[in-house]
Amino acid sequence: MEVVIKAEKLSKAFGDFIATNAISFEVYKGEIFGFLGANGAGKTTAIRMLCGLSKPSSGEATIAGFDIYRETESIKKNIGYMSQKFSLYEDLTVAENLRFYGGIYGLGRKELKEASEAVIKNLGLEQERKKLVSSLPLGWKQKLAFSVAIMHEPKLVFLDEPTGGVDPVTRRQFWDLIHQAAARGITVFVTTHYMDEAEYCDRISMMVDGEMKALDTPRNLKKQFGVDSMDAVFYEMARGAKRSD
Numbered sequence: 001m002e003v004v005i006k007a008e009k010l011s012k013a014f015g016d017f018i019a020t021n022a023i024s025f026e027v028y029k030g031e032i033f034g035f036l037g038a039n040g041a042g043k044t045t046a047i048r049m050l051c052g053l054s055k056p057s058s059g060e061a062t063i064a065g066f067d068i069y070r071e072t073e074s075i076k077k078n079i080g081y082m083s084q085k086f087s088l089y090e091d092l093t094v095a096e097n098l099r100f101y102g103g104i105y106g107l108g109r110k111e112l113k114e115a116s117e118a119v120i121k122n123l124g125l126e127q128e129r130k131k132l133v134s135s136l137p138l139g140w141k142q143k144l145a146f147s148v149a150i151m152h153e154p155k156l157v158f159l160d161e162p163t164g165g166v167d168p169v170t171r172r173q174f175w176d177l178i179h180q181a182a183a184r185g186i187t188v189f190v191t192t193h194y195m196d197e198a199e200y201c202d203r204i205s206m207m208v209d210g211e212m213k214a215l216d217t218p219r220n221l222k223k224q225f226g227v228d229s230m231d232a233v234f235y236e237m238a239r240g241a242k243r244s245d
């Protein structure tokens with residue numbers, strides 16, 4: 001299996017406080033990897049290091065084979081990123097947003113046109129292409145934002161609570177898009193607070209107080225804890241946590 005993320009004892013301290021404490025794990029090509037943990041568990045800090053945005057205090061990691069200390073430019077070209085706070089330009093149309101971001105990702109004219117058409121068709125936005133993004137429902141904006149984040153076919157996409165605030169049906173549709181991307185070989189690294197979503201991941205890791213306390217398939221984790229839902233696994237893991245953010 002091709003390793004897309006490899007982290008070894010990756011740590012980040014802010015003064016005396018260790019936000020992320022010696023986490024080690026691997027994520028494979030095309031895998032949907034859930035990165036769970038209560039607020040303040042250290043997820044965002046870890047993602048920032050993996051994207052090459054923040055220098056670790058210690059430890060090693062590679063993303064698509066590139067070193068997170070020395071090859072951050074190559075990492076940026078090979079990843080996509082979307083968070084709940086990531087917003088498209090509300091005062092640009094759907095088509096203009098696609099053109100704008102495609103340009104930033106360095107797509108050529110022909111590639112950009114093809115990729116934009118593919119997104120519009122896949123999301124069924126043919127009638128909306130000339131509408132301002134501000135006029136779209138939140139769920140559509142999120143689906144569009146995700147599609148934009150993978151327009152350049154990155155090896156890996158980071159999704160930081162991508163579905164916050166939308167209803168279960170729309171979340172389900174969003175996850176269909178995630179599965180499509182993974183089936184094309186894009187690795188998906190996703191944080192969520194929704195435990196129904198955790199069930200859709202191939203493997204789940206659980207961060208507690210900066211440490212990675214569990215890493216397995218949802219099925220094995222439920223078995224390990226003798227419970228029948230990811231909700232119960234999460235509760236069992238998080239209830240001993242000291243941090244409350």
Ligand SMILES: Nc1ncnc2c1ncn2[C@@H]1O[C@H](COP(=O)(O)OP(=O)(O)OP(=O)(O)O)[C@@H](O)[C@H]1O
Pocket residue numbers: 014017019037038039040041042043044045046243245
């Ligand atoms: N720049 C910083 N300086 C000091 N402390 C920080 C800094 N960034 C994060 N922290 C602390 O590190 C801990 C982990 O924060 P982090 O944002 O990584 O958690 P998280 O798991 O992503 O939580 P959330 O789900 O709320 O985003 C928190 O206690 C936070 O206050």
